[in-house]
Amino acid sequence: MKAIVPIKRVVDPYAKVKPTADGAGLDSGGAKFEINPFDEIAVEEAVRQKEAGRFTEVVVVSVGKGECEEQLRKALAIGADRAVLLETQEPLDSPAVAKVLSEFVAAEAPHVVLMGKQATDDDNNQAGQMLAAILDWPQATFAAKTDFAADKATVVRETDSGEETLELPYPCLVTTDLRLNEPRYIALPGIIKARSKPLEKRPLASVPAPKSSVVSFAPAPARPPGRKVGSVAELAQAIKDRGVF
Amino acid sequence: MSLLVICFDPSELSQVAGFGASFGTYDVLLLTGEAGNAGASKIHVANLVEVPPADNIGKSVASVAANYTHVAAVSSMRAKDLMARVAGINQSAMITDVVKVFSETEFERPMVAGSVLARVKAESTPIVMTFRPAGFDKTVPGPNGSVESISISDTGRVKRVSTSARQGGRPDLSQAKFVVSGGRPLKDAATFEQVIGGFADKFGAAVGATRAAVDSGIAPNDLQVGQTGKVVAPDLYIAAGISGSTQHMAGIKDSKLIVAINKDGDAPIFDQADLGIVGDLYEVLPELEKALS
Numbered sequence: 235m236k237a238i239v240p241i242k243r244v245v246d247p248y249a250k251v252k253p254t255a256d257g258a259g260l261d262s263g264g265a266k267f268e269i270n271p272f273d274e275i276a277v278e279e280a281v282r283q284k285e286a287g288r289f290t291e292v293v294v295v296s297v298g299k300g301e302c303e304e305q306l307r308k309a310l311a312i313g314a315d316r317a318v319l320l321e322t323q324e325p326l327d328s329p330a331v332a333k334v335l336s337e338f339v340a341a342e343a344p345h346v347v348l349m350g351k352q353a354t355d356d357d358n359n360q361a362g363q364m365l366a367a368i369l370d371w372p373q374a375t376f377a378a379k380t381d382f383a384a385d386k387a388t389v390v391r392e393t394d395s396g397e398e399t400l401e402l403p404y405p406c407l408v409t410t411d412l413r414l415n416e417p418r419y420i421a422l423p424g425i426i427k428a429r430s431k432p433l434e435k436r437p438l439a440s441v442p443a444p445k446s447s448v449v450s451f452a453p454a455p456a457r458p459p460g461r462k463v464g465s466v467a468e469l470a471q472a473i474k475d476r477g478v479f
Numbered sequence: 480m481s482l483l484v485i486c487f488d489p490s491e492l493s494q495v496a497g498f499g500a501s502f503g504t505y506d507v508l509l510l511t512g513e514a515g516n517a518g519a520s521k522i523h524v525a526n527l528v529e530v531p532p533a534d535n536i537g538k539s540v541a542s543v544a545a546n547y548t549h550v551a552a553v554s555s556m557r558a559k560d561l562m563a564r565v566a567g568i569n570q571s572a573m574i575t576d577v578v579k580v581f582s583e584t585e586f587e588r589p590m591v592a593g594s595v596l597a598r599v600k601a602e603s604t605p606i607v608m609t610f611r612p613a614g615f616d617k618t619v620p621g622p623n624g625s626v627e628s629i630s631i632s633d634t635g636r637v638k639r640v641s642t643s644a645r646q647g648g649r650p651d652l653s654q655a656k657f658v659v660s661g662g663r664p665l666k667d668a669a670t671f672e673q674v675i676g677g678f679a680d681k682f683g684a685a686v687g688a689t690r691a692a693v694d695s696g697i698a699p700n701d702l703q704v705g706q707t708g709k710v711v712a713p714d715l716y717i718a719a720g721i722s723g724s725t726q727h728m729a730g731i732k733d734s735k736l737i738v739a740i741n742k743d744g745d746a747p748i749f750d751q752a753d754l755g756i757v758g759d760l761y762e763v764l765p766e767l768e769k770a771l772s
């Protein structure tokens with residue numbers, strides 16, 4: 235069984251990000267870039283399935299600028315077999331990414347697409363479901379546990395009120411939640427070894443126009459400064475005084 | 480312009496009026512349960528016994544949605560699952576977690592763990608949205624203009640083999656007026672349940688947790704509050720043994736009063752809490768319980 239794992243390059247999720255003075259862009263203060271944490275979980279899961287003999291090939295793909303190569307290399311270091319960068323300078327929204335990926339996936343014809351439930355920069359939580367819709371594949375979002383058997387995939391997924399278990403025929407698309415696994419630590423030798431794995435750059439002749447775009451960014455309003463109280467009695471009184479109790 | 484709001488169950492009907500009013504009139508598609516006041520011009524009642532997997536009803540819901548320029552649902556995991564699928568089917572623009580409506584095409588939404596508010600413009604219709612009710616007037620909805628039944632078909636392609644719902648009677652986190660949350664120091668599931676759950680039950684509060692608590696098996700996953708968990712907007716939020724990471728704060732910013740209990744006076748949560756007390760949660764919570772009772 236072959237798996238495709240789409241990954242996104244995002245700013246370090248622990249970086250402090252703020253709007254630029256003119257509100258036209260974002261300033262992350264020179265923070266480093268990472269694989270979106272949810273996508274890294276997807277790569278880890280696919281590689282574990284390969285190690286367990288379930289998947290035969292794991293292909294990672296990213297849509298974006300040349301710099302995404304860094305994240306694809308890291309995915310190769312985790313254990314993916316090959317990487318493809320669908321290269322474009324154009325801005326993309328989730329529908330455009332899903333459309334571009336749908337053509338790639340259709341050509342690769344995998345059994346499974348595994349990807350993060352959301353990117354930690356735009357927090358959209360859209361691309362996986364849109365890709366599944368365009369391909370008309372079954373989807374299981376927010377996976378907490380997977381079992382890729384020969385005839386079907388079984389996915390325990392997180393829900394608003396707990397968990398549920400779904401069975402999906404192949405081919406199918408699964409998006410990952412945080413508890414699916416803990417990605418391995420990559421030591422330097424792994425990174426060096428990944429340099430010899432195939433990474434193909436394919437320039438995209440055109441990309442679909444985005445269906446939405448950001449007009450401006452503003453900082454989230456800061457909460458007014460609070461105060462520390464000296465005792466529990468004072469705390470209880472202050473809570474009561476605010477009239478919320 | 481025409482708006483359809485999709486409600487998964489009747490508990491969401493009371494949350495749509497404030498958002499819907501930004502668009503004038505709106506229709507509702509109620510997937511399960513009986514119609515109640517939603518202030519809709521028309522409410523389509525699908526009367527499903529339970530909401531099937533998104534894949535199975537995606538096309539059927541999308542065909543209803545195709546009659547509208549705007550389609551929205553209250554933000555939740557199930558809404559993100561289904562609505563993005565519907566957007567994909569109908570080749571719609573999609574705006575997640577709308578907190579403000581500027582116009583029919585411009586909206587505000589948080590990004591990057593809530594540290595940034597983006598003004599987003601949809602370049603084309605149809606537009607699919609999820610929205611956070613906390614950002615809108617809590618208008619009590621009036622009666623609906625008309626009620627019609629509608630058939631939503633289930634392809635059965637994906638099989639739901641089991642569901643495990645959280646036990647026992649506590650209020651739903653995302654709608655609760657009072658939330659008590661615990662973090663990593665709560666040791667284990669039994670301690671969490673006794674200390675945080677026990678306190679919450681005294682006051683009929685909902686229980687929340689940090690990702691650290693959930694990851695270490697102290698709290699169940701559906702209690703996670705934050706960027707990648709639930710967003711809460713209670714009148715009172717008590718954070719016990721929580722450091723105040725950006726990711727956690729992203730889920731509680733809309734709370735009216737945030738109270739922090741932390742034994743480290745330098746914990747970042749004190750910068751964002753309205754009231755803070757430096758102390759051991761195992762001592763402070765029982766005392767606070769008495770003082771508030």
Ligand SMILES: Cc1cc2nc3c(=O)[nH]c(=O)nc-3n(C[C@H](O)[C@H](O)[C@H](O)COP(=O)(O)OP(=O)(O)OC[C@H]3O[C@@H](n4cnc5c(N)ncnc54)[C@H](O)[C@@H]3O)c2cc1C
Binds near residue numbers: 354726742758
């Ligand atoms: C992609 C991504 C998404 C994430 N999403 C979320 C999310 O949705 N929600 C979320 O919560 N986190 C999320 N996180 C994790 C987040 O970054 C923090 O790691 C997490 O919130 C920390 O949880 P905590 O406050 O319980 O633990 P810690 O940061 O370890 O804090 C524990 C606090 O308890 C205090 N303490 C210890 N003992 C006591 C005691 N006896 N009495 C009182 N205080 C005590 C300590 O002083 C400390 O401040 C995410 C991270 C990433 C990378």
